[in-house]
Amino acid sequence: MSLPTEATEVIFERVPEGDGEIKTDVSKPDSTFALKTTKLNTELKDGQLLIKTLYLSNDPTQRTWLRKQGNNARSYIPPVYEGNVMESLGLGEVLESKSEKYSKGDIVSGRINWADYAILPDVKIFNKIDTKQGLPLPYYLSVLGMTSLTAFFGLTEAGQLHKYLKEKPEDGKGPIVCVSAASGAVGSTVVQIAKHLLGASKVIGLAGSDEKCKWVEKIGADLCVNYKNSDYQSKIKDFLGDSYVDVYFDNVGGSILSFLLSNMKKFGRVAACGSISGYSDPKLAYVTTWFEIVAQCITVEGFLVSNYKDKFPEAIKVLGDAIKDKKIDVDDSIHIEELKGNSPDERLSEIPKIWNLLFSGDKPHGKLLIKVA
Numbered sequence: 001m002s003l004p005t006e007a008t009e010v011i012f013e014r015v016p017e018g019d020g021e022i023k024t025d026v027s028k029p030d031s032t033f034a035l036k037t038t039k040l041n042t043e044l045k046d047g048q049l050l051i052k053t054l055y056l057s058n059d060p061t062q063r064t065w066l067r068k069q070g071n072n073a074r075s076y077i078p079p080v081y082e083g084n085v086m087e088s089l090g091l092g093e094v095l096e097s098k099s100e101k102y103s104k105g106d107i108v109s110g111r112i113n114w115a116d117y118a119i120l121p122d123v124k125i126f127n128k129i130d131t132k133q134g135l136p137l138p139y140y141l142s143v144l145g146m147t148s149l150t151a152f153f154g155l156t157e158a159g160q161l162h163k164y165l166k167e168k169p170e171d172g173k174g175p176i177v178c179v180s181a182a183s184g185a186v187g188s189t190v191v192q193i194a195k196h197l198l199g200a201s202k203v204i205g206l207a208g209s210d211e212k213c214k215w216v217e218k219i220g221a222d223l224c225v226n227y228k229n230s231d232y233q234s235k236i237k238d239f240l241g242d243s244y245v246d247v248y249f250d251n252v253g254g255s256i257l258s259f260l261l262s263n264m265k266k267f268g269r270v271a272a273c274g275s276i277s278g279y280s281d282p283k284l285a286y287v288t289t290w291f292e293i294v295a296q297c298i299t300v301e302g303f304l305v306s307n308y309k310d311k312f313p314e315a316i317k318v319l320g321d322a323i324k325d326k327k328i329d330v331d332d333s334i335h336i337e338e339l340k341g342n343s344p345d346e347r348l349s350e351i352p353k354i355w356n357l358l359f360s361g362d363k364p365h366g367k368l369l370i371k372v373a
């Protein structure tokens with residue numbers, strides 16, 4: 001097969017202004033993104049790989065990568081500056097290699113481009129996928145990837161869930177766990193791990209539609225409330241009765257976090273995973289109940305999944321077993337959008353729209369992936 005000589009790329013064109021709304025129609029002059037065709041120099045330099053993009057992960061954190069050139073404010077991960085190709089976690093096939101770490105034909109996971117092809121330095125690649133295991137590739141971006149690891153370590157490390165378990169908890173005496181964005185990729189895995197692996201007595205979820213709530217209850221939550229309804233707080237309070245939440249896994253920040261802080265048990269823990277409510281407009285993530293942290297001696301622990309990378313292999317083993325034992329749903333937890341269109345331009349122009357579903361309320365439940373090839 002002859003190697004590609006050009007790539008179609010989605011460029012991050014301009015930082016969203018005002019309320020931070022992402023504009024996804026690349027044909028419009030005010031779009032956040034633009035399409036570009038770039039020549040590929042297939043005479044690779046040492047350490048470079050020619051990658052064909054297979055799958056792209058859609059992650060809310062990509063919203064926090066978008067920066068103006070020259071904005072060097074601290075960041076936990078390299079940002080993407082205006083004028084550069086947009087990036088994401090993803091899987092690709094190595095078409096050509098001048099790297100000692102990866103060979104032609106390898107399927108690799110890493111931080112790759114919103115593009116059909118790319119020449120990348122091998123430092124952007126995290127690992128080679130062991131295809132001999134015969135598992136579907138999307139698993140490596142979802143149930144066996146960062147998503148599940150975030151849920152697992154958020155509960156066990158930041159949330160210290162085991163601290164709330166008696167050695168042999170009597171039935172119904174395990175801790176109460178609550179999670180926001182519960183129908184999402186991380187949140188839905190939190191529900192299942194807390195309920196089916198870690199002995200939570202009750203799991204409460206919050207999600208953005210009645211349909212999503214039904215699914216969250218189907219996979220293990222005892223209660224899931226639609227936070228867009230005005231009675232969501234009273235529903236949680238009625239459910240709790242005289243009890244309080246031991247561990248709150250916070251994906252959203254803002255008013256939901258403020259409410260949950262007022263409903264935590266004394267010495268409870270908040271695993272601060274994300275604050276998606278404020279990624280476009282930081283004011284929406286403000287917290288109004290800070291004193292609860294003092295009065296109820298609550299520990300709030302922020303975490304990045306990468307903090308625990310040395311423990312990834314043991315966690316993947318636990319998660320793999322849980323999938324085999326059907327304690328974690330796989331089939332209904334991954335939603336794949338396949339790019340459609342006759343030309344690379346038509347196909348690649350779909351990517352921003354699909355990614356933006358994360359923020360629009362229209363995202364299907366579970367992990368949202370894009371199949372590029």
Ligand SMILES: NC(=O)c1ccc[n+]([C@@H]2O[C@H](COP(=O)([O-])OP(=O)(O)OC[C@H]3O[C@@H](n4cnc5c(N)ncnc54)[C@H](OP(=O)(O)O)[C@@H]3O)[C@@H](O)[C@H]2O)c1
Nearest residue numbers: 060181184185186207208251273274275276277303304305
């Ligand atoms: N700390 C880490 O290492 C780490 C790693 C991965 C992810 N994260 C964080 O984990 C969170 C979930 O990520 P994910 O990949 O699993 O995405 P996801 O949940 O699959 O998608 C995002 C979800 O957030 C919900 N959402 C959007 N705007 C919201 C708002 N204003 N208020 C409440 N919910 C809102 C939407 O669900 P509804 O339809 O229910 O509104 C949407 O489905 C994010 O905050 C992300 O940044 C952190």
